Structure formats: C-alpha cells, structure tokens
Amino acid sequence: MHIIVVGVDYTTAPIALRERLACSARYIPQQLQKVREVASECVFLSTCNRVELYAVCQDVIQGRIDLLCVLSETRQIELAELEAHCFSFADERAVAHLFGVSSGIYSLVPGEPQIQGQVSDALEIAQGSGFAGPVTSALFRAALVAGKRARSETNISRNAASMSHVAVQLARHLLPDFHQANILLVGSGKMSELAARNLKDNGAQRVVIVNRTQAHALELATSLDASLRPFQELPDALVDADVVITSTKAPHAIITADLMEQIIAQRDGRSLLLIDLALPRDIEPAVADLPGIHLYNVDDLQSEVEHGIQLRLQETEHVQTIITEEVQSFERWLASLSVVDTISDLRQHADAVRQQELARALRQLSSSLSEREVGAVQELTRRLMNKLLHTPMLRLKDAAAAGEGHIYAEALRYLFDLEENTNASDDRNASQQARHDTNPVDKSTIASAMAQS
Numbered sequence: 001m002h003i004i005v006v007g008v009d010y011t012t013a014p015i016a017l018r019e020r021l022a023c024s025a026r027y028i029p030q031q032l033q034k035v036r037e038v039a040s041e042c043v044f045l046s047t048c049n050r051v052e053l054y055a056v057c058q059d060v061i062q063g064r065i066d067l068l069c070v071l072s073e074t075r076q077i078e079l080a081e082l083e084a085h086c087f088s089f090a091d092e093r094a095v096a097h098l099f100g101v102s103s104g105i106y107s108l109v110p111g112e113p114q115i116q117g118q119v120s121d122a123l124e125i126a127q128g129s130g131f132a133g134p135v136t137s138a139l140f141r142a143a144l145v146a147g148k149r150a151r152s153e154t155n156i157s158r159n160a161a162s163m164s165h166v167a168v169q170l171a172r173h174l175l176p177d178f179h180q181a182n183i184l185l186v187g188s189g190k191m192s193e194l195a196a197r198n199l200k201d202n203g204a205q206r207v208v209i210v211n212r213t214q215a216h217a218l219e220l221a222t223s224l225d226a227s228l229r230p231f232q233e234l235p236d237a238l239v240d241a242d243v244v245i246t247s248t249k250a251p252h253a254i255i256t257a258d259l260m261e262q263i264i265a266q267r268d269g270r271s272l273l274l275i276d277l278a279l280p281r282d283i284e285p286a287v288a289d290l291p292g293i294h295l296y297n298v299d300d301l302q303s304e305v306e307h308g309i310q311l312r313l314q315e316t317e318h319v320q321t322i323i324t325e326e327v328q329s330f331e332r333w334l335a336s337l338s339v340v341d342t343i344s345d346l347r348q349h350a351d352a353v354r355q356q357e358l359a360r361a362l363r364q365l366s367s368s369l370s371e372r373e374v375g376a377v378q379e380l381t382r383r384l385m386n387k388l389l390h391t392p393m394l395r396l397k398d399a400a401a402a403g404e405g406h407i408y409a410e411a412l413r414y415l416f417d418l419e420e421n422t423n424a425s426d427d428r429n430a431s432q433q434a435r436h437d438t439n440p441v442d443k444s445t446i447a448s449a450m451a452q453s
Helices: 015-021 028-035 061-073 079-085 092-103 114-128 135-155 163-174 190-201 213-222 231-240 259-266 285-289 296-314 315-369 371-401 405-415 419-425 427-436 443-452
Strands: 004-009 041-046 050-056 089-090 180-186 205-209 228-230 244-247 272-274 291-295
Touching: 004 015, 004 061, 004 092, 004 135, 015 061, 028 041, 028 061, 028 114, 028 315, 041 114, 041 427, 050 061, 050 135, 079 213, 092 114, 092 135, 092 213, 092 315, 114 135, 135 315, 163 190, 163 244, 163 272, 163 291, 163 296, 180 190, 180 231, 190 205, 190 213, 205 213, 205 231, 213 228, 231 259, 259 285, 272 371, 272 443, 285 291, 315 371, 315 405, 371 405, 405 419
Parallel strands: 180 205, 180 244, 205 228, 244 272, 272 291
Antiparallel strands: 004 050, 004 089, 041 050
C-alpha cells in the first residue's frame, strides 16, 4: 500500500490549465468515482491555486500512471500536457507535501488561512461520498493538525500579507479605540469584501458600506451585519467616519480635495484615515495635504505587503520542523497498521482465556459471592489482562514504527499459538512487510530479535 499524490499548482501550471483541471464541490464525487477504479481510497483537493489528487494504491509507478490517466480522461486534457506540468510524490514525501499545503508554506500568500478550510472540505466531500478510507481520512486529519500547529506556534500567519489585511492592521495601529471606530467601506467588490471580513475578524463593530449598486452591497452588508447607505449620502458618511477604505471601479476620483475640504469643516478637528485600494485611485492625491488627513494608496501598502510576506517566509524553517514532527507521528501510526491484526488476535485470545478461567472460578464461588462481588472479580480480571498486555502492545507498535513489526508479530503469534490466524492479515500487512524485509522470517530471526529487546 502506498499514498500517492499527483497534481499541479500555481508554480507548475498556467492558470488556463488549472481552470481545466479544477472541479467544483458538486462534481468531485463523480471525479472520485473514476479514481476508485484504480485506487482503494482517494481525496480530491481543488482550489484556485492548486488541484491535487491523493490516493492509496498498490504500486507507486503504476499508481501514478493510473491517476494521471484518470485526470487526463475525466478533465479532457492530453496526457503529455498534464505530465509536463504535473508533480507527484509517494509515501512519506506525499504526506509531507500535504502537511506543507495545509500549513500554508506552499500558498501564493504564505500562511493564508483559507487552505485549512479547503483541506477540511476536501476530506468532508470524500468521506461523505464514501471514497476516503481509514488511511486518507487519518492523513487529512493529521494535515489539519499540522496546519493548526503551524499557525498557533509560529508567525506564518501573523504578519499582514495582503492589501486588505495591511489596511486593517494600519487602522488598528492608528486608532487606539479601533473596536468602536466608525469604518466606512466605499465599494462592495472583492477587495472591499476581503477588507470587511478582516475588519470583522479583528473586532470592528461599526461598519458602513456605500456603493453605487445596491443589490450586491445589500448582500455583503447582510452577511457581515453591517449598515448600508446610498451612494448619494457619501458626504454625510465621510463626516461620520473615522476610517475610510475605498475600492471601487470608478474611472476617476470620487473623493476630491474640494469635497474633503467641505467634510473637514464639519468634523470638529477629528483626524481621518483614508485607505485607497482602487486603481485608478478613488481619492485625489491632493487630499493628503489637507489637515488631519492620513492618506495611503496601493503603492504605500505594497511595501508593507512585501515586508509581511518576507516575515512569514522567515517562519518557514520553524514550520518545517513542525511538519517533520507530524509526518513522523503519522508514519508511526501508518506502520502500526501492520501489527493491528496481531494485536487484535492477541487481545481476543487473552480475553477468551480470561473468560474461560473466570467462568470456572465463578462456578465454584457463585454461592458465596454477591452480585457486586462477582462484578468486582470480573473487573479485576479485565484490569489484570489489560495491564499484562499494555507493554507488549506498545513495544509491538514501536517495533512496527522501526520497520521490525513483522518480526515481533510473528514471535507473538508463535508464542501464544495464534498460528491459525496468520493469514487473516489484509494485503497491507504483506505490503508493509515487503517494504522492510524481503527475506522470510524464520525462528532464528525471531529469537535474535527477542534477545536484543
């Protein structure tokens, strides 16, 4: 069994190809249905910057070919074109790649938070349609843990790295009472929406939206619990505002120096922060020369964005340390699967012996024991069994993580006479054994391993 990922991202494929490979949530189950013809488990991750297919296959080389062929067929893309832009990883490298994706170190904006939700959504869709099995489910859950650790234990997401984020951070820095500030958004496009959501995430409580088109502005205002004013009330809204963020598609400035002179006269000396995210600019440059006005445009913010990205990139090494720890933890779990059957068989064997001896003892003592005492004896035998098995189980899992699980599993089966269940293991056990040792395990090997423990 091997974990394989094939895919493209913004560094390997042009946007036109990514568009053709992208798949909406509605159609992902149909995509995964085709993948299941060549893989036992699969999850499809599709975002604007990456399209990645994760699957569990029996063979690395053939698995990669099969997955690429499925993508080629279902997305109607020539295989040669796909291979020219596609990357692929297997086993530990595939695990590390997904953990890096979830942590945001491979994002266009390092540390961006949206990818965490997208990884979670991909798993939910695959599980909901029955295509994510125990390995891919555990893999994606572990990736989410790695991403959460990266964001909580490093600064990968803490420095402003987008125009909207920088604008909000600037407002927070210049306004001590930011939570109670009157914040005016002029425009309701994508940039305004991002700014508005950043404002809300940072605790802004009083947000007003002014826009020429009422329909979209109303939808945005409703989703953010913000107020909405018609465009003709822009002068009045400017009088009330403490912060103004503009992002319209107007071909010329909508906030002029003449207008702002009239506004300043009505503000009783209160300063005003203006952040112009539009291109062409929404605010005349001359406005910056007026008293009490602090004006920032796209160029002013871009240097802060670049600085924020550099600070985030400096966290990559720390994030990689976290990823390495989480990959090792997942690989230990994955290796432990090779001894699951032995552990299960040994517990069943021990419990059968326990119940057999307990029944014999209770037949002799039942007349002299109360129901409560019988329950206490039963609990005692269960505790004894669990304590006796606890250390061997841990040692067996540790041995599996070190690549020697099959040796100790064979020893336990021999020592406890579990030979009749040797063939009960699934295909994964055989595959796991083949990855670590191609030689058959004989009794001398078992004895040597036991002697070294």
